[in-house]
Amino acid sequence: xxxxxxxxxxxxxxxxxxxxxxxxxxxxxxxxxxxxxxxxxxxxxxxxxxxxxxxxxxxxxxxxxxxxxxxxxxxxxxxxxxxxxxxxxxxxxxxxxxxxxxxxxxxxxxxxxxxxxxxxxxxx
Amino acid sequence: xxxxxxxxxxxxxxxxxxxxxxxxxxxxxxxxxxxxxxxxxxxxxxxxxxxxxxxxxxxxxxxxxxxxxxxxxxxxxxxxxxxxxxxxxxxxxxxxxxxxxxxxxxxxxxxxxxxxxxxxxxxxxxxxxxxxxxxxxxxxxxxxxxxxxxxxxxxxxxxxxxxxxxxx
Numbered sequence: 001x002x003x004x005x006x007x008x009x010x011x012x013x014x015x016x017x018x019x020x021x022x023x024x025x026x027x028x029x030x031x032x033x034x035x036x037x038x039x040x041x042x043x044x045x046x047x048x049x050x051x052x053x054x055x056x057x058x059x060x061x062x063x064x065x066x067x068x069x070x071x072x073x074x075x076x077x078x079x080x081x082x083x084x085x086x087x088x089x090x091x092x093x094x095x096x097x098x099x100x101x102x103x104x105x106x107x108x109x110x111x112x113x114x115x116x117x118x119x120x121x122x123x124x
Numbered sequence: 125x126x127x128x129x130x131x132x133x134x135x136x137x138x139x140x141x142x143x144x145x146x147x148x149x150x151x152x153x154x155x156x157x158x159x160x161x162x163x164x165x166x167x168x169x170x171x172x173x174x175x176x177x178x179x180x181x182x183x184x185x186x187x188x189x190x191x192x193x194x195x196x197x198x199x200x201x202x203x204x205x206x207x208x209x210x211x212x213x214x215x216x217x218x219x220x221x222x223x224x225x226x227x228x229x230x231x232x233x234x235x236x237x238x239x240x241x242x243x244x245x246x247x248x249x250x251x252x253x254x255x256x257x258x259x260x261x262x263x264x265x266x267x268x269x270x271x272x273x274x275x276x277x278x279x280x281x282x283x284x285x286x287x288x289x290x291x292x
Contacts, residue, residue: 010218010221010222010225011215011218012201012202012215012219012221012222013222013225015201016201016222019203057225057243057244059246085229086225086226086228086229086230086244087232087233087242087243087244088229089236089238089240089241089242091239091240091241106229106233107225107226107229107230108230
């Protein structure tokens, strides 16, 4: 069973992301939630996480900083990280992809907007 | 910067001298709609949310959502029905914040070139019955037949009189 970590300071956003992922075929996965990057790293130290869906703008640590920390840690660098952001430009998207983000998805997300990024993962 | 004056009316003691209470005066004035159009007027309970636009342009975006609409939207986002457990105020505030976050992000993406980075702050949401935009405007909210009716008082002199009258 895949372990999916959703990181967002908004409980509403976490709930909505989870619903979208379930709708597009990740129902039955083990979902974990974190309110910020620090909490996310703690959860990653205690659990073998397969996928991370993280907001970009969060208090304490941005999604970009979290991504960098994940990719810099050999024990975590294989985790697929998706950035979900309400504030993404094409330039920022390229930058995030270049430092290891699997995809950058603009808010508001929907099952339709998230599905293309998830298709490969469901098959794996 | 917008300031809210949240939920004071509910906690205030019964008005014994209505003529000295400027809120009551305003309410009294708005109540004339009831006499004119035979439609019920009441004070609106709103959620007010603001978010700072930080770069490359400075500004702020604000939304007002009636309590009933905020609850309806929250239920819808969470996939709940109104028969489910009553919504926690914090959950409704969080949902309103997230909505504004998305609106602001989309707005900035729309007005800026595709390759232009931008930063926005974290949304702040609270309940309110009144907002003061600048020192020269106060806005209070009513509902008439379940529709929102904002009433604004503008002008420093009038605002000062209103504020002084209110504090008596």
